[in-house]
């Protein structure tokens with residue numbers, strides 16, 4: 001199985017790479033989270049836009065303040081992990097709608113000391129499942145993406161092997177949520193993460209999850 005993924009990486013070496021070192025050649029691309037990726041001119045979707053509600057904006061400002069402590073960093077968000085490879089028209093699942101605010105509206109912050117990734121998330125109307133509420137698949141997506149990004153920032157390239165979710169309270173569309181994940185333990189190639197989703201004011205626990213990621217390469 002691993003061999004087949006090695007082939008995948010040879011073909012699309014940056015699929016699971018957050019950024020690519022500018023000096024790295026395509027065939028020998030390192031899985032790196034260097035901030036030196038050539039992203040100038042690319043839109044950063046993790047920045048506030050007009051569709052952000054006041055709760056999302058307030059949470060964003062709080063976490064942005066935390067970046068001044070040096071413990072947290074804001075994670076830039078482009079619409080594809082291979083955006084620097086010209087001619088490849090792939091789009092990240094979470095950024096596959098051009099209009100702002102209607103799908104996954106989010107930004108992430110990472111705390112290295114705590115192996116913790118948080119995502120400030122405002123589910124838009126196109127994520128509807130039950131009338132007025134977020135689809136469970138969209139909730140799984142934001143959990144996997146947040147905890148998965150946390151695993152990548154902590155350990156390098158990973159694939160999700162298992163995702164176990166308890167849906168506790170429905171999530172109204174348009175609300176602001178805090179998706180909070182951390183790497184709990186690492187055993188060999190296995191990376192165990194925990195994640196929960198709470199309302200912006202921490203009064204409602206919407207979702208709890210455990211994830212297993214397998215380190216690659």
Ligand SMILES: CCCCCCCCCCCC(=O)SCCNC(=O)CCNC(=O)[C@H](O)C(C)(C)COP(=O)(O)OP(=O)(O)OC[C@H]1O[C@@H](n2cnc3c(N)ncnc32)[C@H](O)[C@@H]1OP(=O)(O)O
Pocket residue numbers: 001002003005018075076077081108144145148149152158159160161162188189190212214
């Ligand atoms: C802002 C940033 C954006 C970018 C941030 C990007 C965020 C990424 C988040 C999204 C990620 C995805 O959607 S990933 C897409 C969804 N996932 C997939 O499609 C994965 C499909 N499955 C696979 O490809 C494979 O099963 C792998 C790669 C997971 C594992 O295969 P392998 O590499 O051959 O490894 P294998 O030997 O089988 O397993 C290694 C060890 O893990 C254990 N193991 C493997 N699977 C399981 C399992 N389900 N449950 C328990 N244990 C397991 C094995 O027992 C073994 O333990 P031991 O013997 O060592 O003890």
